[in-house]
Amino acid sequence: MKTSWRTASLVATAATVLALTTACGQDNSTTPASAARNAGATVAAGDDANPGGGTAIGAGNGYGADGTRDSTAPVTPAGKLTVAGNPELGKVLTDGSGLTLYRFDKDTADPPKSTCSGDCATTWPPVPADDATAGAGVDRALLGEVTRADGSRQLTIGGWPAYRYAKDVNSGDVNGQGVGGTWFAFAPTGKKAEPSGLPGLSVRKDPELGEIVVDREGMTVYRFMKDRAWPKSVSNCAGACLEKWPAVAPVAADDTAGVKKKGLMPFTRADGTRQMTVDCWPVYTFSGDKAPGDTNGQGVGGTWYAVSPDGKPVRAPGE
Numbered sequence: 001m002k003t004s005w006r007t008a009s010l011v012a013t014a015a016t017v018l019a020l021t022t023a024c025g026q027d028n029s030t031t032p033a034s035a036a037r038n039a040g041a042t043v044a045a046g047d048d049a050n051p052g053g054g055t056a057i058g059a060g061n062g063y064g065a066d067g068t069r070d071s072t073a074p075v076t077p078a079g080k081l082t083v084a085g086n087p088e089l090g091k092v093l094t095d096g097s098g099l100t101l102y103r104f105d106k107d108t109a110d111p112p113k114s115t116c117s118g119d120c121a122t123t124w125p126p127v128p129a130d131d132a133t134a135g136a137g138v139d140r141a142l143l144g145e146v147t148r149a150d151g152s153r154q155l156t157i158g159g160w161p162a163y164r165y166a167k168d169v170n171s172g173d174v175n176g177q178g179v180g181g182t183w184f185a186f187a188p189t190g191k192k193a194e195p196s197g198l199p200g201l202s203v204r205k206d207p208e209l210g211e212i213v214v215d216r217e218g219m220t221v222y223r224f225m226k227d228r229a230w231p232k233s234v235s236n237c238a239g240a241c242l243e244k245w246p247a248v249a250p251v252a253a254d255d256t257a258g259v260k261k262k263g264l265m266p267f268t269r270a271d272g273t274r275q276m277t278v279d280c281w282p283v284y285t286f287s288g289d290k291a292p293g294d295t296n297g298q299g300v301g302g303t304w305y306a307v308s309p310d311g312k313p314v315r316a317p318g319e
Contacts, residue, residue, distance in 0.1 A: 024280030083137035093186040098171030105182040109159030112146035124163040129155040158190020200251030203258035212306040218292030229280035233267035245284040247275040279311020
């Protein structure tokens, strides 16, 4: 019997849908590398994109923008600072609107002092200190303030005055990175955010735990035994839990090394944000880990464990 073109089309469409459906009930569409964010930076569903990025080219007034910004525009509050992940820079600090925060090499941190005023402050608006609070992954002790020459109070992070960039329009933009060789996005530590050289997810050999998954910053990745992977990924960590255990945001499958590809995909959380999974299990980092190599979250509450390359929980000897 001959197959009509309509029947053939329907068969092809069904095959495509089946290919995109996975065992853990998630859409297996590829997240582009530019969309990857890291620990502590859950992303609203459908907003995984990271437009811009890279080093911006200075123009116009010599500060990296054309100077057309309206200096009379109302000052935007800092809000709750959070940690976002950038495909090239790793973790960066953002304000409550998701805009990247920057530091200026010509300023000083000890004592805190801003040297950016006039046209510079139009291109690089100082971040007000008034309502700044620390969100997930941000050390409150790093937040401070400095009084500018005009009497306004500017937020400092690790002593360094904080700024936004006029050419950053969307959440996740890092167009100010490297401008003039003096402007750099903030890392969560208050230092400059710089390329880590690691993929979004990779594998590290721990002397006690063996092979475990780490994020772009080399920080240990964990899973929560109260979560679910089947028939679909479900996170049972929210609120205060999520403050302590920041969710790992989507990472492109081709931005990983040594991690099992099956079940390696993002899912949509109950709050509408997107989180990464390994073998369909939601993954997190731990706010108590302060440096790459730390595994302070291992075994916490008998429910948190480092993740093996195949997504299984890693048990230390005696656990």
